[in-house]
Amino acid sequence: MWHGIKTCYTVNNIGQIGESLGSTIRKTDSLVSLWSIWNFLGRFGGGYVSDQFLHAKGWARTLFMVISLMIMSIGHLVIASGMQGALYVGSVLVGICYGS
Numbered sequence: 683m684w685h686g687i688k689t690c691y692t693v694n695n696i697g698q699i700g701e702s703l704g705s706t707i708r709k710t711d712s713l714v715s716l717w718s719i720w721n722f723l724g725r726f727g728g729g730y731v732s733d734q735f736l737h738a739k740g741w742a743r744t745l746f747m748v749i750s751l752m753i754m755s756i757g758h759l760v761i762a763s764g765m766q767g768a769l770y771v772g773s774v775l776v777g778i779c780y781g782s
Contacts, residue, residue, distance in 0.1 A: 696773060699761065703769060713773055720777030728782020746782070754779035 696717050700710035732746040757775030760768045 700769060703764060705769075713770065716770060717773045717777040720774045721781040724778035724781025727778070732782075750779045750782050 697710050697714050700713045705713065728746070728750065732741075732743045735741040735746070736743060754776055757772045757779065760772035760775065763772075
């Protein structure tokens with residue numbers, strides 16, 4: 683449950699996070715777009731990759747859920763660091779993991 687609350691906070695407030703760090707409107711819009719694009723790609727890629735590993739090596743899908751949550755946690759830490767460039771990297775990490 684906590685994972686869903688934290689992710690919902692990031693999804694709803696990614697624009698405000700960018701603004702609070704001094705980003706311009708254009709940069710904030712690109713940040714939201716970047717998150718959305720990687721979220722979309724994560725939806726396709728996450729299922730495909732886990733399915734390939736399931737059939738080829740017998741790895742359980744729950745392993746990929748754990749990996750995704752670990753990467754998402756790293757993405758939240760990157761966003762929380764407050765550095766301007768790290769906000770884009772964190773947005774990509776959280777977006778792709780949220781999608782997968």
